[in-house]
Amino acid sequence: MPAGVGIPRALLYYYYYPLWKEFFKTLGCEVIISDKTNKAILNDGLSHCVDEACLPVKLAFGHVLNLAAKKVDYIFIPRLVSVAKGEYICPKFLGFPDMVKHSLTGLPEIIDVTINMRLKHRELSKAYTQVGKLFTGNRVKIWQAYRRGEKALKRYNQLLLEGCLPEEAFAVMEGKQKQSKLNSHDLKIAVIGHPYNIYDPYISMNIIKRLNSMGARVVTADQLPEEVVRREAANLPKKLFWTLGQRMVGAGYSFVKDNNIDGIINIVAFACGPDSMTGELIARSSRKAGQTPFLNLTLDEHTGEAGVVTRIEAFLDMVRWKKSQQAAGLGSA
Amino acid sequence: MKVTFPHMGNLYICVKGMLEFLDIEVILPPASSKRTLTLGAKYSPEFACMPLKLNLGNLIEASELGADTIMMAGGCGPCRFGYYAQIEHSILQDLGYKYNLVVLEPPEKHITELTSRVRQITGKKSWWKVIQAIKYGYLKSRAVDEVELMSFKIRPRELVTGETDRALAEALKEIDRAGNMQELKLAEVRGKEIMNDVAVDSRRPVIKVALTGEIFTLLEPFANLNIERHLGRLAVEVDRSIYLSEWINDHLFMGLLKGIRSTKEYCRSAAPYLNHFVGGHGLETVGSIPVYARQGYAGVIQVFPFTCMPEIVAESILPKVSAANDIPVMTLIMDEHTGEAGMVTRLEAFVDLLERRQNRGYTMKNAK
Numbered sequence: 208m209p210a211g212v213g214i215p216r217a218l219l220y221y222y223y224y225p226l227w228k229e230f231f232k233t234l235g236c237e238v239i240i241s242d243k244t245n246k247a248i249l250n251d252g253l254s255h256c257v258d259e260a261c262l263p264v265k266l267a268f269g270h271v272l273n274l275a276a277k278k279v280d281y282i283f284i285p286r287l288v289s290v291a292k293g294e295y296i297c298p299k300f301l302g303f304p305d306m307v308k309h310s311l312t313g314l315p316e317i318i319d320v321t322i323n324m325r326l327k328h329r330e331l332s333k334a335y336t337q338v339g340k341l342f343t344g345n346r347v348k349i350w351q352a353y354r355r356g357e358k359a360l361k362r363y364n365q366l367l368l369e370g371c372l373p374e375e376a377f378a379v380m381e382g383k384q385k386q387s388k389l390n391s392h393d394l395k396i397a398v399i400g401h402p403y404n405i406y407d408p409y410i411s412m413n414i415i416k417r418l419n420s421m422g423a424r425v426v427t428a429d430q431l432p433e434e435v436v437r438r439e440a441a442n443l444p445k446k447l448f449w450t451l452g453q454r455m456v457g458a459g460y461s462f463v464k465d466n467n468i469d470g471i472i473n474i475v476a477f478a479c480g481p482d483s484m485t486g487e488l489i490a491r492s493s494r495k496a497g498q499t500p501f502l503n504l505t506l507d508e509h510t511g512e513a514g515v516v517t518r519i520e521a522f523l524d525m526v527r528w529k530k531s532q533q534a535a536g537l538g539s540a
Numbered sequence: 541m542k543v544t545f546p547h548m549g550n551l552y553i554c555v556k557g558m559l560e561f562l563d564i565e566v567i568l569p570p571a572s573s574k575r576t577l578t579l580g581a582k583y584s585p586e587f588a589c590m591p592l593k594l595n596l597g598n599l600i601e602a603s604e605l606g607a608d609t610i611m612m613a614g615g616c617g618p619c620r621f622g623y624y625a626q627i628e629h630s631i632l633q634d635l636g637y638k639y640n641l642v643v644l645e646p647p648e649k650h651i652t653e654l655t656s657r658v659r660q661i662t663g664k665k666s667w668w669k670v671i672q673a674i675k676y677g678y679l680k681s682r683a684v685d686e687v688e689l690m691s692f693k694i695r696p697r698e699l700v701t702g703e704t705d706r707a708l709a710e711a712l713k714e715i716d717r718a719g720n721m722q723e724l725k726l727a728e729v730r731g732k733e734i735m736n737d738v739a740v741d742s743r744r745p746v747i748k749v750a751l752t753g754e755i756f757t758l759l760e761p762f763a764n765l766n767i768e769r770h771l772g773r774l775a776v777e778v779d780r781s782i783y784l785s786e787w788i789n790d791h792l793f794m795g796l797l798k799g800i801r802s803t804k805e806y807c808r809s810a811a812p813y814l815n816h817f818v819g820g821h822g823l824e825t826v827g828s829i830p831v832y833a834r835q836g837y838a839g840v841i842q843v844f845p846f847t848c849m850p851e852i853v854a855e856s857i858l859p860k861v862s863a864a865n866d867i868p869v870m871t872l873i874m875d876e877h878t879g880e881a882g883m884v885t886r887l888e889a890f891v892d893l894l895e896r897r898q899n900r901g902y903t904m905k906n907a908k
Contacts, residue, residue, distance in 0.1 A: 256856065257856040259846070259847070259855060259873065260852055293648075294617070295618035295819070296618070297618055297849065298618045298619060298822065298849035298850045298853055299818075299849055299852065301618065301816055301817070301818040301819065301853070302814060302816065302818040302822065302850075302853030302854075302856075302857075303853075304815075305813065305814045305815060305853070306853055306856045309813060309857045309859075309860040310856050310859075321816065443626070444629070444630075445614070445623070445626050445648075446648060447623065448616050448617030449617065449618065477587060478846075480620050480847060480848075480849040483585045483586070483588045483589075483620070483847070484588070484620055484623050484627055487627060488627070488630075491630060505586075
């Protein structure tokens with residue numbers, strides 16, 4: 208029987224799942240992901256995590272418990288220290304495997320390999336070799352698995368650039384779904400936020416689909432090429448040391464300047480450390496430019512859906528009103 | 541040029557000493573107060589951590605006194621502090637405060653980035669003089685820590701409540717007033733004399749409690765609501781996991797000076813519980829618990845500002861560390877809404893628990 212490796216549908220799942228899945232599958236493992244976020248998973252996470260942690264970390268606890276209940280053999284929780292030179296993810300990502308191990312009991316074996324590319328890029332393949340050794344002694348096979356994983360990740364990133372959302376891209380890659388054609392929408396709204404906040408429909412109150420159904424096309428930071436993000440983020444007075452934060456700020460700066468973007472929605476999780484700083488940077492730059500309407504939404508486990516919906520509706524109304532004013536202004540001039 | 545910098549406990553004595561050694565005019569912000577925090581909280585991002593809010597308040601108040609240059613430390617993550625200076629500066633700019641910002645932090649590309657920034661502050665002074673100034677500042681921080689350490693031992697045993705605080709303030713003033721190396725030596729001796737003059741009952745039973753956690757809340761009495769004073773008055777002898785001079789030696793001098801206490805020991809002791817550095821002092825916090833348990837402390841209190849990321853990681857691991865080392869640990873989280881009375885009640889309850897634990901241990905040993 209192949210070993211079952213569980214991957215929590217949380218945190219950087221939205222960035223690396225194709226790689227991880229392909230890697231473990233090639234090694235002959237069965238890959239099991241936790242269920243889609245629901246109330247039970249969130250509640251489980253809330254009751255097992257310290258109060259002060261941010262929503263995404265609490266939710267990740269819930270997903271780990273969900274996997275444990277599925278009786279997987281391993282749970283894959285890499286310690287993601289850094290995925291780019293000179294940068295970090297966030298302190299909670301650094302400590303997450305330890306937080307899980309010391310707060311939860313009755314867990315299957317945890318694969319908590321450290322991925323730290325802060326100093327050297329080579330560390331990455333080393334980390335995967337370390338994981339691969341758990342399942343096979345064959346180094347060639349591990350290397351092959353890693354290469355296949357990388358290829359899958361490349362394809363996935365391409366799909367994101369073409370405008371797919373993560374879950375949709377996963378389905379396209381598995382051949383379950385055709386890449387959907389973009390419908391005609393009258394508005395283009397940029398949604399900025401950590402991937403695990405905006406792409407989890409339960410946590411984000413399904414904001415992307417909701418905006419779509421209200422007639423707005425959604426653009427996210429992940430649909431911008433890496434060079435654009437880095438170039439824009441270089442306008443900061445000092446290089447930002449959080450990779451995800453850098454992407455958000457770079458995208459934010461680019462959206463603020465982009466005339467095709469009708470509005471920006473910034474989604475932050477309450478008590479998220481990096482968000483408290485990056486959100487401030489984006490909001491200030493948007494206010495300074497004074498062009499694009501900007502909405503800041505803070506999410507936590509208490510956020511009520513109705514309140515969020517009302518705010519989005521009001522925001523879109525305002526954006527449409529502004530657009531029609533501008534059109535009228537241009538017409539008369 | 542009128543240089544200012546945010547407060548962190550008695551840091552001002554050492555930094556002001558260092559700058560004045562170089563004949564640079566210093567404008568000290570008023571000690572952190574309710575007004576500082578209110579101003580800071582009003583203009584800061586909502587869930588930024590409290591040190592940022594207090595920093596911002598300090599800088600606003602210093603600007604009102606005429607300061608025009610901010611000198612701050614920086615860092616390269618992953619703790620938020622590394623980006624404090626830039627965020628605070630952009631908030632101040634938007635508010636219309638005119639400030640020139642000089643951040644002393646590890647250079648991104650080349651060492652000249654740092655040296656040119658130091659030059660912005662020091663002007664044409666020779667590097668030898670700058671090094672002398674740093675040494676002088678460090679010696680001031682050592683002197684400050686010496687008298688503070690004495691106050692931890694004296695306060696729980698003082699005969700007249702409040703005498704220690706008065707003496708400590710006086711001793712610190714002596715050290716602050718010293719204008720050169722010779723005067724500093726004398727001031728340290730005088731400071732210690734002042735502390736020793738406090739009347740104590742040396743036979744009073746005290747229990748030992750350690751404070752650990754985030755550096756700013758540990759060192760700034762306004763941020764921790766005078767926790768050391770409150771504990772002292774409950775007949776508790778306090779120790780702190782971080783002292784300014786140790787921090788300077790560990791982080792700025794890279795442990796150059798041997799023979800003084802270092803937080804390295806904490807990092808080593810953290811290993812079975814937390815296996816990786818998490819920014820800030822998260823690792824040290826976890827590792828300090830086994831160390832204090834070995835040293836026979838009755839309990840440990842973790843202090844940190846609300847939303848502090850490294851300490852949250854530590855907090856979620858502490859219950860295990862506490863159980864494994866058989867030492868009670870309490871966590872206190874500070875933000876702009878924390879009330880002093882509420883904290884004192886919690887401290888009283890914690891100290892009661894520790895005393896009862898100790899007495900029970902004593903009788904159990906006797907029964908054997």
